[in-house]
Amino acid sequence: SHGDQEFFTRNELIEVFDLANIGRSxxxxxxxxxxxxxxxxxxxxxxxNLIAPLRPFLKKANIEIEEDDYILNVIETLQPRSKTLEDMAQQALFYYREDISFExxxxxxxxxxxxxxxxRLLTVKLEALENYTQENLENVFREMMEQTGLKLGKIAQPVRVALTGKTASPGIFEIIAILGKERVVPRLNKAIRYIEVNVDK
Known part of the structure; x- marks a missing residue:
């Protein structure tokens, strides 16, 4: 041990390592x-630096990644939520798979x-949105809250399930921005059709 410190970088371990400090218990x-x-x-x-070690875990799920801004943004949203690279890879699947199934x-x-x-309202607004930025997406949600009288959670959670298939994910504005209009709108339409077919009015 080294005092109360538990987290070490590789260089820190090399610097502080001493055989005399190895415990016998x-x-x-x-x-x-x-x-x-x-x-x-x-x-x-x-x-x-996480792209290379993450790649084989995604490859197991038949996902090939490029070293581009998309994967960098994906990783950044998942770092605070991941305990292992396998965990990160599993959480990243919705960013890449088009066949999202709803839990x-x-x-x-x-x-x-x-x-x-x-x-439906969000789909219309996103289709009309020209400058697709996270700031503008937040404005879209604020407009929707005013128009519908609904709180953010009542809007965001159905959208989260529509986009990821799950109730837990990175921030809703982050994932909408990263996925892009070309992925988001079809997934919203799929969720709308699901409700129309499966849910009693």
């Missing part, structure tokens, strides 16, 4: 602590008839 393997430390290392690594509980809770109006 048996070590205890703590998986939770290991994952917590791994999460810290993921956060401390630049997105660019049953998520669809039952949020893809209801009450979600039709905000989903």
């Amino acid at each position: 048996a070590g205890i393997f703590d998986r939770d602590k290991l994952q917590a430390l791994n999460a810290e290392h993921i956060m401390a690594t630049t997105p660019k 049953e509980k998520a669809a039952k809770k949020f893809l209801k008839s009450t979600a039709l109006e905000p989903l």
Whole structure:
């Protein structure tokens, strides 16, 4: 050990390592602590330096990635949410797969008839939006809140399920901005059709 410090970079470990400081008592393997430390290392690594180690995990899911701004943005949104690279790869799937399926509980809770109006309204507004930036997306949601009288959560959660298939994801404005209009609008339309077909009015 080195005082109360638990997190070390490789260079720090080299600098402070001393055989005289190795304890004689048996070590205890703590998986939770290991994952917590791994999460810290993921956060401390630049997105660019995570591309290469992340690539094989995505390849297992038949996803090939390019070293471009898209993957850098994807990684940046997932770093605070990932304990391992395998975890990050699983969370990244919705950014790449077009065949998004809705988790049953998520669809039952949020893809209801009450979600039709905000989903349709958002689709229209996004199709008309020329300058597709996160700031403008936030303005679109504010306009929708004023028009519908709904709070952000009532709008954002159905949209989150429509785009990711799940109830948990990075920030809604981040994922809408990263996915881009060409991915977002078809997914919103898919969710609208799902509600129209599967939910009693």
